[in-house]
Amino acid sequence: MSAAAKGAVGPSWARLRRLGRRSPSATFGGVVVGLIVLVALLALAWTPYGPLVVSTSKELLPPSPSHLLGTDEYGRDVLSRLMSSADLTLISSAGAVLIAGLVGIPAGLLAASRGGRLGELIMRAADLVYSFPALLAAITLVAAFGASTATATIAIGIASIPAFARVTRGAALTVLESEYVLAARAYGRSPLAILRRHVLPNVLPFVIVQSSLLLSITVLAVAALSYLGLGTPPPTATWGGMLQSAQSYLYQDPLLAVWPGVAIAVSVLGFNALGDGLRDLLDPTLRSGE
């Protein structure tokens, strides 16, 4: 292949192309997620206008070359606000998934490897947390501790723990029953070493898929919370908050509500497609329709 001859860059491109042919869904999701991350990184350094800069003479302007997506009811540039809330959305969503993973993965591993009473107890606790969907958990914690980015992130994170715990436990159980683990045990490896050398690497792909799928849920939950006024308080730009304030101007300027809506939907679509595609690549038996 000519791609291989090009040296270090070539093979990885070829591999990417192969991957793209095998899972269009993962490729599409990867590209969308990549673009969102790029926009978020760009917004850290540069936005066309300050996202909080109010201009009393330029309220509710339609899209134009100087304001590509127009301005909101305070004359703030909509594109700048959309860009700067990409950061917050990604940080908050990723933070929630991180919390869920840090607690859920060890809990799942422990439940799988120890079994017995402790395993049963862990999974029952996961069931209990599972009866509080992310939004309900967040509303409860906000009632107790007040609305803030941190409260929203932690609440969504806690509510997502069971998802990680279940996936990890399921995957770990399969590995623990395999013959090479039996062999490792017979060989005299300690349980901790077995966990590190055999279980963790095999569980990791499932965890990555779960993370991507969870990110689509947490992005949605973060947006819903800020829409309800229970997330990051204004004037900080959030997609949900922008949607909420645009709703008062639907008759004058319906486009104002469309932009943040599209941003939320595209992010959810991206993470969902990436997770779905990775799952298909990981487990061909799950692929439907072949």
Place this chain on the structure above:
Amino acid sequence: MPRFLWRRLLTTILTLLAASLLVFVVLNFLPGSPAQVILGTQATRAAVRELTVKLGLNQPLWMQYLHWIGGLLTLHLGRSYISGQPIAPEIGSALSVTAPLVLLGLLVGVAVAMPTGVVSALRHRRASGTILAAATQLGIAIPNFVLGILLIIVAAVYLRLLPASGFTPWTTSVVGALQSLALPAISLGLVEGAILSRYVRTAVLGVLSADYLRTARAEGMRRHQALLRHGMRNAALPVITVLGLELSGLVIGAVVIEAVFTLPGAGSLLLSSVANRDLIVVQDLVMLVAAVVIVTNLLVDIMYRVVDPRIGLGS
């Protein structure tokens, strides 16, 4: 009653108790007293103490917990800390909006999911099936509150067909009430329908390649006959599980949708109680939603066994 049912019922009750304890602990181990919150920072100490005693907040926490649980079980929910109104009728009237909304949403969801799921499975090799599957993928990505606002823009702002927000009470006009629930139920149901549709598709695809279906075809049955006679019951299993999950999704979704359309339902009551720090109402409503989720899980488990005799209800 078979042993499975007893065991499942017992774990459900234990889960409900544990959930109530969790809700109570989170909402009661707070800095500052509710009485102080109600009266504001300028209140005298004596006034705060008086209100604390009046609300029973000077009792030990476990007494307060038992009092709360007892009230829930006997439907004596007491009065709101903030408005002083009795809580039970307030929640009752909110449920007269939320319950129909959730049921209509479920109806819309199933009505969308069944045909699209089955058709996209039967035609999975053709363009029409692929397009349907892609459309459901898109439907999943659009959050219900975004869809709600888009529907308001189209139906209320441009077409002026339906009210954009607000609620006509059932007692005033049943048609008016249904009209004000139409857009919210569609926004709620379409998204859940898209999720459900994918599961229906996967389930039907799984059944299509099953041996018993090939046998039925070999015996001379047409494809739709074989599917109806042998396939549907088998395809129903995973769908029922998801339907249960959907129901809790619908209940949570209703909280947001009620805010979008300013419907006076349980979700709006919950949000306004959070905003007013009316913690006793928050506690009751959060417990109510959690209980719906937990009991739905129980019902799904039972249904699962009723549909599939292989799993069985017995020991």
